[in-house]
Amino acid sequence: xxxxxxxxxxxxxxxxxxxxxxxxxxxxxxxxxxxxxxxxxxxxxxxxxxxxxxxxxxxxxxxxxxxxxxxxxxxxxxxxxxxxxxxxxxxxxxxxxxxxxxxxxxxxxxxxxxxxxxxxxxxxxxxxxxxxxxxxxxxxxxxxxxxxxxxxxxxxxxxxxxxxxxxxxxxxxxxxxxxxx
Numbered sequence: 001x002x003x004x005x006x007x008x009x010x011x012x013x014x015x016x017x018x019x020x021x022x023x024x025x026x027x028x029x030x031x032x033x034x035x036x037x038x039x040x041x042x043x044x045x046x047x048x049x050x051x052x053x054x055x056x057x058x059x060x061x062x063x064x065x066x067x068x069x070x071x072x073x074x075x076x077x078x079x080x081x082x083x084x085x086x087x088x089x090x091x092x093x094x095x096x097x098x099x100x101x102x103x104x105x106x107x108x109x110x111x112x113x114x115x116x117x118x119x120x121x122x123x124x125x126x127x128x129x130x131x132x133x134x135x136x137x138x139x140x141x142x143x144x145x146x147x148x149x150x151x152x153x154x155x156x157x158x159x160x161x162x163x164x165x166x167x168x169x170x171x172x173x174x175x176x177x178x179x180x181x
Contacts, residue, residue: 072134087108114167118136121163121166122134124162130147134146140172142163145178147177147179
C-alpha cells in the first residue's frame with residue numbers, strides 16, 4: 001500500500017514538472033524582453049560619481065546617493081530581521097511565562113507595523129516630488145532623509161506633519177535634506 005502512494009506522488013510531481021516546462025517553453029517571448037528592459041533601467045538608475053583623470057582613466061570619487069540609501073535600507077532590514085529572530089526565539093520558548101511570550105509577539109507585530117508605515121511614508125514623500133526618501137523610525141525618534149534639488153523649512157514642516165499623522169505625535173521627527181548630484 002505504501003509503495004502505491006509513493007508511486008502516485010512521484011507521477012504527480014513528474015507530470016507537474018512536464019506541464020510547467022511546456023508552459024515555460026511556449027510562453028511568449030515578450031516577458032523576457034520586458035525583464036531585460038527592467039534590468040537595463042536599473043543599471044541606468046545606479047549612478048556613480050565619476051570623473052576622468054588626465055590620462056583618460058575613470059576615477060570613482062564617491063558612492064552615489066542611491067546606493068547610500070539602499071545600503072542604509074539593507075542595514076535597517078538586517079537589524080530588524082535580527083531583532084525579530086530574537087523575539088521569535090523568546091516567543092517560542094516554553095520556559096518563559098505566557099505574558100513574556102505575548103509581549104514578544106506584540107513587539108514582532110509592532111516591528112512589522114512600523115516597517116509598513118515607513119514604506120508608506122517613503123512613498124508619500126517621493127510622491128510630493130522628491131527624488132528619494134528614507135524613513136527610519138526607531139523607538140525614540142524618526143529620522144527622515146530626503147534627496148531633493150531644493151528644500152525649505154516649509155517643505156520640512158510639511159513632511160513632519162505627514163509623519164506625525166501616520167506615526168502619531170509622540171515621537172520627535174528630524175528631517176535631513178541631501179542634495180541631488
